[in-house]
Amino acid sequence: MKKKDYLRVVLILAIFFLALGGWLLHLRIHPIAKDAENWIPAVAGFISVFVIPVLFIFRSTISFAYLLNGMTVIIGTIIMTHFTIENPPQIWTLKTILLGTLFADIMILWGKFALGKALFEMDSVVSQPDGSRRTGRFFRFPNMGFWFVHVVTLTVVYIIGDYFWK
Numbered sequence: 001m002k003k004k005d006y007l008r009v010v011l012i013l014a015i016f017f018l019a020l021g022g023w024l025l026h027l028r029i030h031p032i033a034k035d036a037e038n039w040i041p042a043v044a045g046f047i048s049v050f051v052i053p054v055l056f057i058f059r060s061t062i063s064f065a066y067l068l069n070g071m072t073v074i075i076g077t078i079i080m081t082h083f084t085i086e087n088p089p090q091i092w093t094l095k096t097i098l099l100g101t102l103f104a105d106i107m108i109l110w111g112k113f114a115l116g117k118a119l120f121e122m123d124s125v126v127s128q129p130d131g132s133r134r135t136g137r138f139f140r141f142p143n144m145g146f147w148f149v150h151v152v153t154l155t156v157v158y159i160i161g162d163y164f165w166k
Helices: 003-029 036-057 059-086 094-099 103-127 144-164
Strands: none
Touching (some): 094 103
């Protein structure tokens, strides 16, 4: 096995175990049998644990895996932030923000995003190790502006939906 293949396997396993840990933690905190709303994150967790790592294995599906991984991270971030706002700590201090909210869980999600970004970028680096960094329009896929636009847009859509369909 070449070094690049070994590194890919390690990164794919890291995404798998990070997603598995988050999914099992979520299933423990929010059992599916208790509330029908718990099915949505359970299915998203299933996709994160089983579908996304498999998609990262094949070169032809790396872009789709990266896209799906990023979208699950963004949706998870928005929903967990909303939950924290709906159930705030008694007093807002640095300690309660770091330990009394879902901030740590959101950071774990963004670690999963970084692993997916590394896997996606590694594919082009391996084929052109001395090539220049991707350039082009900032807001186009796969540039980071693409993700920024989707974080903002999906947050606005979620806020509007929450406001009108309470």
